Amino acid sequence: MTSNISPNAVIASGVEIGDNCSIGPFTIIHKGSRIGANTTIGSFCEIGVESSLANNQEAVIGDNCLIRSHTTIYNGTKIEKGFITGHNVVIRENSTIGQNVRIGTFSDIQGDCKIGNYSRLHSSVFIGKFSEVGEFVWIFPYVVLTNDPCPPSKNLIGSTIQDFAVIATMSTLLPGTVIGFGSLIGANSLVQQNVPIEVLALGSPARIIKPVNQILRKIDGFPGYPWFQNYRDGYPEELSIIYANLRLKYSGSA
Amino acid sequence: MTSNISPNAVIASGVEIGDNCSIGPFTIIHKGSRIGANTTIGSFCEIGVESSLANNQEAVIGDNCLIRSHTTIYNGTKIEKGFITGHNVVIRENSTIGQNVRIGTFSDIQGDCKIGNYSRLHSSVFIGKFSEVGEFVWIFPYVVLTNDPCPPSKNLIGSTIQDFAVIATMSTLLPGTVIGFGSLIGANSLVQQNVPIEVLALGSPARIIKPVNQILRKIDGFPGYPWFQNYRDGYPEELSIIYANLRLKYSGSA
Amino acid sequence: MTSNISPNAVIASGVEIGDNCSIGPFTIIHKGSRIGANTTIGSFCEIGVESSLANNQEAVIGDNCLIRSHTTIYNGTKIEKGFITGHNVVIRENSTIGQNVRIGTFSDIQGDCKIGNYSRLHSSVFIGKFSEVGEFVWIFPYVVLTNDPCPPSKNLIGSTIQDFAVIATMSTLLPGTVIGFGSLIGANSLVQQNVPIEVLALGSPARIIKPVNQILRKIDGFPGYPWFQNYRDGYPEELSIIYANLRLKYSGSA
Numbered sequence: 001m002t003s004n005i006s007p008n009a010v011i012a013s014g015v016e017i018g019d020n021c022s023i024g025p026f027t028i029i030h031k032g033s034r035i036g037a038n039t040t041i042g043s044f045c046e047i048g049v050e051s052s053l054a055n056n057q058e059a060v061i062g063d064n065c066l067i068r069s070h071t072t073i074y075n076g077t078k079i080e081k082g083f084i085t086g087h088n089v090v091i092r093e094n095s096t097i098g099q100n101v102r103i104g105t106f107s108d109i110q111g112d113c114k115i116g117n118y119s120r121l122h123s124s125v126f127i128g129k130f131s132e133v134g135e136f137v138w139i140f141p142y143v144v145l146t147n148d149p150c151p152p153s154k155n156l157i158g159s160t161i162q163d164f165a166v167i168a169t170m171s172t173l174l175p176g177t178v179i180g181f182g183s184l185i186g187a188n189s190l191v192q193q194n195v196p197i198e199v200l201a202l203g204s205p206a207r208i209i210k211p212v213n214q215i216l217r218k219i220d221g222f223p224g225y226p227w228f229q230n231y232r233d234g235y236p237e238e239l240s241i242i243y244a245n246l247r248l249k250y251s252g253s254a
Numbered sequence: 255m256t257s258n259i260s261p262n263a264v265i266a267s268g269v270e271i272g273d274n275c276s277i278g279p280f281t282i283i284h285k286g287s288r289i290g291a292n293t294t295i296g297s298f299c300e301i302g303v304e305s306s307l308a309n310n311q312e313a314v315i316g317d318n319c320l321i322r323s324h325t326t327i328y329n330g331t332k333i334e335k336g337f338i339t340g341h342n343v344v345i346r347e348n349s350t351i352g353q354n355v356r357i358g359t360f361s362d363i364q365g366d367c368k369i370g371n372y373s374r375l376h377s378s379v380f381i382g383k384f385s386e387v388g389e390f391v392w393i394f395p396y397v398v399l400t401n402d403p404c405p406p407s408k409n410l411i412g413s414t415i416q417d418f419a420v421i422a423t424m425s426t427l428l429p430g431t432v433i434g435f436g437s438l439i440g441a442n443s444l445v446q447q448n449v450p451i452e453v454l455a456l457g458s459p460a461r462i463i464k465p466v467n468q469i470l471r472k473i474d475g476f477p478g479y480p481w482f483q484n485y486r487d488g489y490p491e492e493l494s495i496i497y498a499n500l501r502l503k504y505s506g507s508a
Numbered sequence: 509m510t511s512n513i514s515p516n517a518v519i520a521s522g523v524e525i526g527d528n529c530s531i532g533p534f535t536i537i538h539k540g541s542r543i544g545a546n547t548t549i550g551s552f553c554e555i556g557v558e559s560s561l562a563n564n565q566e567a568v569i570g571d572n573c574l575i576r577s578h579t580t581i582y583n584g585t586k587i588e589k590g591f592i593t594g595h596n597v598v599i600r601e602n603s604t605i606g607q608n609v610r611i612g613t614f615s616d617i618q619g620d621c622k623i624g625n626y627s628r629l630h631s632s633v634f635i636g637k638f639s640e641v642g643e644f645v646w647i648f649p650y651v652v653l654t655n656d657p658c659p660p661s662k663n664l665i666g667s668t669i670q671d672f673a674v675i676a677t678m679s680t681l682l683p684g685t686v687i688g689f690g691s692l693i694g695a696n697s698l699v700q701q702n703v704p705i706e707v708l709a710l711g712s713p714a715r716i717i718k719p720v721n722q723i724l725r726k727i728d729g730f731p732g733y734p735w736f737q738n739y740r741d742g743y744p745e746e747l748s749i750i751y752a753n754l755r756l757k758y759s760g761s762a
Contacts, residue, residue, distance in 0.1 A: 008264065010516065010533050025264050026280050026298075026534050028551055043282055044298055044324070044534075044552055046577055069300055069326055070342070070552070072577055072595050087326050087344045088578070090595050090613050105344050105362050106378075108613050108631045108649075120406075123362045123380060124614075126631060126649050138406050141362075141380050141398055144649055144677050146695065150725050150732040151674055152628075152646050152739045166405055169398050170426050170444075172678050172696050187400065188426050188444040188458055190678075190696040204458065204696055204712065217404050224404040231406045262518065279518050280534050280552075297536055298552055298578070323554055323580055324596070341580050341598045359598050359616050360632075374660075377616045377634060392660050395616075395634050395652055420659055423652050424680050424698075441654065442680050442698040442712055458712065471658050478658040485660045 006043075015048075018063065032075060036063035042071070042087075049074045053111070054093040062099070074111065086123060098135065100234070113158065118235060122169075130158030136235070136242075137161050138227070140169040140187075149175045162197070163246050166227060171206075181250035182226055182243075184212050197250050198225075260297075269302075272317065286310075286329060290317035296325070296341075303328045307365070308347040316353070328365065340377060352389065354488070367412065372489060376423075384412030390489070390496075391415050392481070394423040394441075403429040416451070417500050420481060425460075435504035436480055436497075438466050451504050452479075514551075523556075526571065540583060544571035550579070550595075557582045561619070562601040570607070582619065594631060606643065608742070621666065626743060630677075638666030644743070644750075645669050646735070648677040648695075657683045670705070671754050674735060679714075689758035690734055690751075692720050705758050706733075 003021040005011060010028045018037030023029065027041055030048035041047065045067055048059035054076030061067070062081035069087050073079075076094040083097060086105030091097075095109050098117035103109065106124040113127055116135035121127070125139050128147035133139070139161070147156040157176035161167065165179045168187040173179065178194040185191060186202025186209075195201045200209045212225035224230065228239045236242065257275040259265060264282045272291030277283065281295055284302035295301065299321055302313040308330030315321070316335035323341050327333075330348040337351060340359030345351075349363050352371035357363065360378040367381055370389035375381070379393050382401035387393070393415070401410040411430035415421065419433045422441040427433065432448040439445060440456025440463075449455045454463045466479035478484065482493045490496065511529040513519060518536045526545030531537065535549055538556035549555065553575055556567040562584030569575070570589035577595050581587075584601040591605060594613030599605075603617050606625035611617065614632040621635055624643035629635070633647050636655035641647070647669070655664040665684035669675065673687045676695040681687065686702040693699060694710025694717075703709045708717045720733035732738065736747045744750065 025282055026552075028533055043300055044280075044578070046551055049577075069303075070298070070324060070578060070596070088324070088342055088596055088614075106342075106360060106614060106632075110631075123364075124378070124632070140400075140405060142396060142650060146648075146677055149727075150723070150735070150738065151648060151676060152735055153725075153732070154739060154741075155725070155727050168405060169400055170424075170678075174695065187428065215404070217407075217409070219403070219409050224407070227404070227406055230404065231408060233408075279536055297554055298534075323557075324552070324578060342578070342596055360596075360614060377618075378614075378632070394654075394659060396650060422659060423654055424678075441682065469658070471661075471663070473657075473663050478661070481658070481660055484658065485662060487662075 012048075024069065030059075030075075032058045034058065034060045036061060036065065036081060038063055039065040039067070041065075041067040042069035044070045046072045051075055051093050068105075076111070080117075104141070116163065128156075128158060130156055132158060132160045134161055134163035134165070134181075136164045136228075136239075138166040140167060140171075142170045143167045144172045146173060147175050159191075162250065164226060164228075164243060166225075168202075181246060182212060184215070184225060198247075266302075278323065284313075284329075286312045288312065288314045290315060290319065290335060292317055293319040293321070295319075295321045296323035298324045300326045305329055305347050322359075330365070334371075358395070370417065382410075382412060384410055386412060386414045388415055388417035388419070388435075390418045390482075390493075392420040394421060394425075396424045397421045398426045400427060401429050413445075416504065418480065418482075418497060422456075435500060436466060438469070438479060452501075520556075532577065538567075538583075540566045542566065542568045544569060544573065544589060546571055547573040547575070549575040550577035552578045554580045559583055559601050576613075584619070588625075612649070624671065636664075636666060636683075638664055640666060640668045642669055642671035642673070642689075644672045644736075644747075646674040648675060648679075650678045651675045652680045654681060655683050667699075670758065672734065672736075672751060674733075676710075689754060690720060692723070692733060706755075 005023040006025040008025040009023045012031035016034040022040040024043035027045040033048035060078045065083040071089040073091045074093045079097040080099040082100035084102045091109040092111030094112045096114045102120040104123035109127045110129045112129040113131040115133040119137040121139045123141045126144045131145040159173040160178045162181040164182040167185045171189040173191045180197035182198040189202045189206040190204040192205040215224045217224045259277040260279040262279040263277045266285035270288040276294040278297035281299040287302035314332045319337040325343040327345045328347045333351040334353040336354035338356045345363040346365030348366045350368045356374040358377035363381045364383045366383040367385040369387040373391040375393045377395045380398045385399040413427040414432045416435040418436040421439045425443040427445045434451035436452040443456045443460040444458040446459040469478045471478045513531040514533040516533040517531045520539035524542040530548040532551035535553040541556035568586045573591040579597040581599045582601045585603045587605040588607040590608035592610045599617040600619030602620045604622045610628040612631035617635045618637045620637040621639040623641040627645040629647045631649045634652045639653040667681040668686045670689040672690040675693045679697040681699045688705035690706040697710045697714040698712040700713040723732045725732045
């Protein structure tokens with residue numbers, strides 16, 4: 001089976017492209033790029049941008065990915081299968097992105113960071129260097145993960161979002177903060193201190209309000225969290241077991 | 255009269271393009287697109303992006319529009335005459351956009367939403383799915399219209415901005431909130447509850463401060479609102495009558 | 509020495525391009541553009557966009573610049589040597605940009621503004637019309653410089669950031685505000701009033717907290733400001749002398 005590469009795309013020699021891929025018009029793929037099977041790359045993308053900051057001169061994208069138009073991905077990036085982007089996404093050097101991750105339109109991944117399996121970033125999310133985003137995380141529009149406690153400086157400390165946490169829109173995480181497993185940060189919050197596991201925190205500065213399991217859905221009065229009780233689209237079937245096991249791990253370390 | 259289509263543009267067969275249009279280099283127009291007369295589409299745009307989420311496989315753009323470069327418009331979108339975009343705008347499926355609307359650079363219209371006649375969105379505005387923006391509305395940069403009361407969930411409720419309302423920069427509307435006719439939301443606000451008509455509300459959470467007609471302009475001490483007293487560029491001449499009539503309608507329903 | 513211009517670029521006749529430049533695929537350079545020597549322009553850029561609002565039909569870019577992909581620069585813009593952009597930057601008409609300025613990904617420079625030498629804007633910075641950004645300034649992601657005290661109106665008043673000031677992420681400057689020399693605005697602040705020189709101000713509304721020289725770095729307890737004590741990458745060697753001289757100037761005028 002062969003791939004459908006636009007005659008208007010510019011593909012460097014030596015690029016590896018798997019079976020059944022589609023590459024849109026005016027997209028540029030630089031040497032050193034490896035694209036998995038069944039992956040679609042839209043128009044006006046640039047994959048494998050060279051950079052002296054990249055740990056290696058490769059951009060690796062897995063199987064079954066969908067990279068939407070006007071997206072830029074640098075060398076030193078490794079992205080696993082099932083990755084989906086919105087439009088105009090920028091992913092800089094040395095980003096390590098797990099399986100089935102989604103990153104929305106206008107998001108800016110500054111590089112030297114990790115994003116775990118099944119995490120979903122909505123539009124216009126800013127991930128500063130040295131950030132660590134766990135698995136099954138949700139990040140909503142205009143959330144900023146900062147990294148410089150004394151800007152500008154060279155002592156950058158990324159922030160960390162643990163598995164299953166949710167960061168609502170317009171919230172800012174100050175450098176080095178840790179958002180605990182399964183916690184929810186309310187909209188428009190400024191997180192200055194670590195947030196423990198499974199709590200709602202919000203405000204500027206963010207304060208702990210209550211355990212997430214006390215958040216009731218307005219629509220029916222049922223518990224809203226852990227969120228996967230109400231939302232499972234595209235996740236593994238055994239999500240409850242995964243959550244329970246991780247909960248044990250994080251509770252033990254708390 | 256014929257149109258000026260760049261030889262570097264990629265126009266699918268069957269696309270309808272009106273008289274006196276201009277299509278820039280490297281722009282892609284997919285099948286099912288219909289472009290009105292006297293419309294200019296800049297470079298690096300993609301019009302009529304196919305999607306399984308689109309209600310129909312058409313993108314319809316009216317007469318006398320200006321779509322600036324790097325803009326992406328999906329199928330299922332219907333845009334009336336006189337539409338103007340900034341650069342790098344993304345408009346997803348099933349967006350219904352009235353006459354003489356303007357949407358600024360880096361704005362992200364998530365789809366399944368309505369934007370009424372003569373409304374103007376500045377740069378980097380995020381319109382979540384199921385939002386309803388009325389007529390003669392102004393929305394300033396980095397405003398977010400959210401839709402998920404218990405994120406992530408599937409029970410999305412868009413917010414509503416009534417006619418002639420103004421949302422200042424960096425404000426967030428929580429799901430389902432209604433901003434009343436002619437009201438002003440101050441910069442950096444978090445709107446958690448409905449805002450009645452013709453008031454200034456601001457803060458996080460936003461609170462009602464006073465009627466908008468008590469806002470005086472620093473420059474001369476004259477009333478600043480309704481805003482069309484001071485700003486009429488590009489609006490119909492009978493704007494005062496339109497406002498007065500709508501005011502009656504909204505007052506009656508309050 | 510000649511330049512490396514992609515065969516897929518569209519360069520208007522009469523464009524001046526200096527020695528040793530590189531122009532990427534699918535980039536468009538309009539007539540009236542002048543590009544200095546040793547300058548690299550990435551893919552999908554558009555330089556010299558015509559506009560009836562431009563003071564002149566020229567876009568001038570200096571030597572040793574790096575314009576990254578998907579960037580749009582209008583006519584009436586003058587940019588001096590050593591300019592570096594991220595991706596997807598938009599620079600509108602009549603922007604005057606000094607030497608060695610950096611502007612990050614998704615930043616939106618609305619035009620009719622000045623940005624002084626050696627200032628660095630991070631990603632997604634919004635510079636409203638009539639803003640004045642001094643020299644050696646730092647602006648972090650999602651900062652907004654507004655200009656309309658009574659939106660929408662025609663009486664725009666830009667805000668001013670004096671030399672060596674730092675604006676942390678997600679902060680908004682209201683119209684006409686002046687941020688004093690060497691001051692630091694904390695993250696997520698709403699600046700409503702002028703901020704004097706060399707102070708930390710933060711909050712919504714922003715209030716003065718203390719002189720910047722009382723901010724100690726957590727990492728070692730040393731003073732964090734003036735920031736160039738800790739961060740000098742890419743700046744002139746005589747930065748301390750420049751700072752001291754400017755300090756005298758600003759102190760005298762305070």
